[in-house]
Amino acid sequence: MTLPLPSASALQLTDVHKSFGATKIIRGVSLAIAKGERHAIIGPNGAGKSTLFNLISGRFAPTRGSIRLDGEEVGGSAPYRISRRGLARSFQVTNIFPRMSVYENIRCSALWALGHRYNFWRSIDRLHDARERADEVLARIRMTARRDTLAGVLTYAEQRALEIGITIAGDAQVILLDEPTAGMSRSETEATVELIRTVSQGKTLVIVEHDMGVVFGLADRISVLVYGEIIATDAPDRVRENAAVQAAYLGTLPDA
């Protein structure tokens, strides 16, 4: 059981359940996401999308079932252990370091991945790789001009961009984005989608998103989660035509 299974899946969920008390939130989810795939999870409010992310990233332990990251079981591991195995996630509700500068937010998020760990004998300013990574990510999220601003006083849209910056700073192979464009204007959404497209290049991306334009424009495959169960996993076109999905969404999916 402990031997890693030979698998091309970056992420493999097998019969994952999660209950809070008597309430079953996730009811037997099985899902295999291939390396390099851009996978979207959609579904109505309360379907359990964020809970699924919380299970994969270690915030909650599954009640039962298996979660494998790159073939290795991670279900129930602490978030930092899962992070060290190369999975990064963003949050639906902005989750940044408010009393640190934008630059420091990003630099800290790159430290472990660059191997600096619990180093207390070198000045952080002498770690050139961390500095370069932070500058590069700042440029990518277009926040270079705000580098010395305290993260807590940024505007909402800037905090959302920083949220993505923190997520990608460690250069993780599997990226989970939880509603990255929530509350954004049309143009901000477009810029964010462009950003997601570039940073997920060659990586595995799992995204929870309500904006169907974003989902259908970005995803290679889509899973539809309804009441804790996946009712369909398929290519965008096929999902759009799926009768069960249409019943669940009542025709709110965009036309081709």
Add this chain to the structure above:
Amino acid sequence: MNRRSGAPAAASAPGGAATDTVRRYRSWAAAVILLLILPHVPGLDSSFGRSMLSQMGIAAVFALSYNLLLGQTGLLSFGHAVYFGLGAYAAIHLMRAINGGLPLPMPFVPLAGAAGGLAVGLVFGAVTTRRAGVVFALISLGVGELVFAAMRMLQGFSGGEEGITADRSHGPRLFGLDFTSQLQVYYLIAFWALVAAALMHFFMRTPVGRMCNAVRDNPERAEFIGYSAQRVRFTAFAVAAMFAGLAGGLHAINYEIVAAEAVGAARSGTVLLMVYIGGVSNFIGAILGAITITWLQVSLSDYTAAWQLYLGLFFMAIVLFAPGGLAGLIMMHAPLLRTAAFPGLLRAYAVALAPAVVMLAGAIMLLEINYRLSTQPEAGARITLLHVSLDAASPWPWLVAALLLGAGFLAFRRTWPGVTAAWQRATDEAGTGGTP
């Protein structure tokens, strides 16, 4: 290196790093010079002055270590004196061993304090840093009581309330130092205080130091970027305990006696006051707080028996009206210094100061009369306040005090809008926000 347009010169930009380093070396050099000349400044060049400076140095190291915990890592401890006191005990026992013939010069004794603080910090830290917030605060209170009770019981180790003594001048000498004069003791304390301050300053700039800030701000997110929040807290706790122990070692050398009170709740409370009054999470603030509180402890107790009451009121005023502490007040005013409206602000402060002093005088009169009558009724009703003799049995001092307090308060309220307006003008000009 290409220059990014629109990016202000930052500490971490290549060019910025160089000037920043220069600036940092310059301030450390200034600190060295200041520490060298302080005990020769008129007013401080007495044995009393040098003793006060020594106490300030010890308090500064202790407060900086507490700032590492509370200000940088967000851990509110009510038992930080445990590590100070046990460090002090480690040091005094080493001093006794030196008195007994161990060939070690006294200047190294504070290292035993640091080692003692670190050892105890590793043990208690492993247990207490599992949780942050209220749980951590309560456990720290429990540990503090536990260790205090243990120190009163273990007479052989601690000497209980009477304490144990040692002789700092009896042992092998380094550079001919015999520590019979307070000046030598001061320089020893100043040396170690500077080393400790520099190391703590450096620690905050290392990867794990930065992660202390991250864990303070958002422990959950820290876990999602690869760090165990508990391990980061544990590291900060152990380092803070080590420097608290170093301060304890300096205490042992300065007083040549360590008693159970060294680990007591009062000392844990005082260091909390120092850091809050100076400004939480501000390096200079912790030092300012340590200096201010030590000065009040030493000098205010000469004027009034009720000095702790004033200290409490001062603390409340800071927490309520200047949450950033003394350092916060200074930082609020720094950008205004060069504005044209700044003299106007100073004038407004001066105008408001007069009724504030009147109000304060009334409050002090009432406090002092009450304190005397309730704590020392046998001393009679004749009270001397600042060379003025009062008869508390007659209604007049009471009336005058109440009048001063009331009139001062009313006048102060009338002058305050002038201060806010002047503040507004100055901040508008400087382009910063905030309220006084």
